[in-house]
Amino acid sequence: MWSCQECTDLYKAMKQAPEVVDAARAESEPGVDCDPFDTVVSSQIHLARHIATRHTAEVPAMDQGCDRCKSDMTREMPVVLVLEHRARHVFAPPSIAGLL
Numbered sequence: 825m826w827s828c829q830e831c832t833d834l835y836k837a838m839k840q841a842p843e844v845v846d847a848a849r850a851e852s853e854p855g856v857d858c859d860p861f862d863t864v865v866s867s868q869i870h871l872a873r874h875i876a877t878r879h880t881a882e883v884p885a886m887d888q889g890c891d892r893c894k895s896d897m898t899r900e901m902p903v904v905l906v907l908e909h910r911a912r913h914v915f916a917p918p919s920i921a922g923l924l
């Protein structure tokens with residue numbers, strides 16, 4: 825996936841998202857929601873969806889240590905959503921992947 829320009833761009837956007845949000849937060853009044861569009865979360869979703877649909881062969885198998893992976897196996901989930909979640913394991917630690 826790292827030879828893919830779109831993956832690289834999406835990954836960079838995901839990595840930069842917290843900095844962009846922090847910069848906005850530093851410049852505004854306390855209590856203002858500087859990330860109304862959930863930039864950080866949505867940038868992770870964009871990358872996961874791209875990997876799930878374009879790089880399906882690179883999506884890892886279910887992670888035995890991830891509750892979300894295990895529950896996906898017992899529920900009737902659309903395949904694309906299962907792949908999208910597992911794709912997050914490629915770039916997010918299990919503690920974060922399980923929340924998405």
Ligand SMILES: [Zn+2]
Nearest residue numbers: 828830831878
């Ligand atoms: Zn790609």
Ligand SMILES: [Zn+2]
Nearest residue numbers: 887890892893
């Ligand atoms: Zn998982």
